Amino acid sequence: MYIEASNKVQGSNAVLVAGPVTVGPTDLCLEFWYHMYGKDQGVLSAGLRTRGQANDVKWFKKGNQGSDWYRGQFDIPSNLGVVDILFTAMVGNNYQSDTAIDDIILKNGSCGIDYGYCDFQLDLCSWSNSKDADMDWVFGKGKTVSADTGPNNDHTLKNASGQYIYIETSRPSVSGDTARLMSELFPPRNSVCFHFFYNMYGAGVGALRVSLVSLNSSTDSLAPIGPPQVLWTLTGNQGQGWQEGRVPIPTQYFSHRVLVEGVKGTSYTGDIGLDDLSFTKGDNQPCVVSPASAQPQVTTTPGAPMSTPLPTVPATFNCAFESSYCGWTNDKTAAKQWARYRGATFSQSTGPKADHTSGNGFYIYLEASSGRLNDSARLLSPNIQPGDQCLTFWYHMYGTSVNALSVQLWDAPVVPGVQSDKKVTIWEMRGSHGDKWLQASVDLGGPSNRFARQVVIEAFRGSTYSGDIAVDDIKLTQGACANFGTSTIDCDFENADICGYMQENSDAIDWTWASGVTSSSNTGPTTDHTYRTPSGNYKPASLI
Incomplete structure (x- = not known):
């Protein structure tokens, strides 16, 4: 499938919808192949839409990626319920921005890659500044505006052109002012490890904290269940350079967010930098608080597992309806x-x-x-009763x-x-x-x-x-079901029914089923990905 960018308005979207998919207690991995060739390339994104919720972008690519097929993948967290999977292509500033996708596969288990990753090169990704904070985390490049404090460059690219975020502690901020960076809303899930890099250089550095906020998802306002639980805290000058922080996030039984707070210290020489945030799971080595000095006092985890044994399945649950409705x-x-x-x-x-x-x-x-x-x-x-x-x-x-x-x-x-x-x-x-x-x-x-x-x-x-x-x-x-079963999402686009995928009605252009070269030169694929032949099919788009 591809979008044909000729004679299209810059910024026009084509949205392809797959689903619904039911996501149980097992993480899933969505894998696909994409082709983004052309000097005018726009944007390709993939993500999820839960029922009654806004789209959640999980994967994003922008600009010319060269004349080849590349693999994209992202994790679908467990216990999301029923979701749709969306592929959205945005036309670039001219006709040389054809974008194609092929060979979509849904697999059991995590993709084995970091998720929730943000290097702050473009934006805050899925993170956001809290509206009720005293100040914001702001973008920085190179050195911060104050001498003898803050990073000299970012951690990702390690040069003055790369971006990071930081708290600026010059006036008008005052001692104790706090910036709060909030993660996306996570569903209940098993334990993960939160990784990040921090820079806490300056005589006036205050504190950096990582906390967990458990939320009651039955209320429209997502009311907190108790105060934030501090998982990691570090204070004072930690010297020049970027250092790695690690925080184990225990198994959560409620919806939750991760909160990263930067607190201003005693003076303007208290800038704190943050870069390269990610969550991982299934590490070969245990996730422990790093540095060890950031270990907070032990607190009780909201929603800790119950210790009482679970009852067995009610005898009246199983039913073949031969003589009655049983317990139903x-x-x-x-x-x-x-x-x-x-x-x-x-x-x-x-x-x-x-x-x-x-x-x-x-x-x-x-x-x-x-x-x-x-x-x-x-x-x-x-x-x-609760349990697998x-x-x-x-x-x-x-x-x-x-x-x-x-x-x-x-x-x-x-x-x-x-x-x-x-x-x-x-x-x-x-x-x-x-x-x-x-x-x-x-x-x-x-x-x-x-x-x-x-x-x-x-x-x-x-x-x-x-x-x-x-x-x-x-x-x-x-116990959990033995396997995920046959995925209705897997598609190589070799048949005209395109595996039951649907075109979104609210977009400006459609994805188009195609094979061989696209109609424009110096953009789009010349073959599909599945068979690598001009006769194989992939998915492009044309004007409605």
Whole structure:
């Protein structure tokens, strides 16, 4: 796929959407190949869009990268729920800015690279200055404006043209003024190691602190759960030059941010520099506080794991619907109800002909003959306790008007006074998938699962009668699901259906399916990446 930049307005965007993808307790790695050749090259970015949230850019490239295919990749953190993956290409200032992508693959596990990395060469990346701070972290190049304090150059490029950020301690700032740099909002996740480089040179240097802020994601304002937890703190003059800092971030059971604070000391000779921030996981050596003198006093981690043993799966959870709904119940407040049934449903060309268990038993289904678009039936499970658990079930979605089936977790608080999200969608499937039963495996556990939960299976009616949705053989087992399963994201663009990827309606241009050379000279690829031949396909874009 590529964008054709000829006769396009500079800055026009083409957005390609893949998904939805359900992200459970295992980190994922998205890998793809990109081609950005041409002297007028614009910008290519890739990222995530969670339901109801703004786009989160995870990968970014700008300018001419040469006439070859290069690999791009980024981590998708665990426990995000249902997300879309977005590829956005922006046209440069002339026609020589064709951009292409190919061979997109979604893998289990981390990519094995740093994430959350920022070298401050262009901007603050995913970090931001806190609006309630006394002052901001500001960009610097070369030496700071005050003598006998601050860096002489950045850490990344190690020259006067590279950028870093720092606190400027000249007037009008006063002693104790604080600048706060906030990370992006992270979901609950396993432990990671925060790396950064700092420069604390000057007789008047105050303090540098790294803290963790746990947040209650069930409130619109993301209210903090207790005060920030200081993980790393260093005070006073540390000498000239950049030094490495490391901070272990323990497993988190709530949404959270990392906070880096620079505090002004006694005078203008107190500039503090910061550069090359990143988070890593799976290190071969343990992550320990560095330098050791930055170790703070021991504090209690908000949301520490409970020490009490976890109950087993309720006996009434597993259900084949042969004689009853077991421990499951219909939500009486929903517009429609799940029905137990045997044999074929009432309508032709939709629904199953038999159950999954034996071919002669019962299943449950949403009858689509009556009702309105998006009317839904909700099936509520018995409460389950926190821990790594795997939900498996079989579903049947066949018919021209099949809408959607989703699995949600509704929380039942076990920590007094602390509410988690009431309703989180962790799996979703849309549209017709043929006249057959298919199996789904959904992880329910991981660090985020600190609350007793109720599983909710919700089916949505489509626009006509031809939208019956059925479910059978629900089972819950302890431990994470064995594997991620077959990814619906993987795509080499060899077929015209482009793997079900969608063009965003709100952009100015579209990605285009193509092979061989693009229509403009000195820009774009000459072959695809998959087969390295002119007959192989990749993805470009043309004006809508």
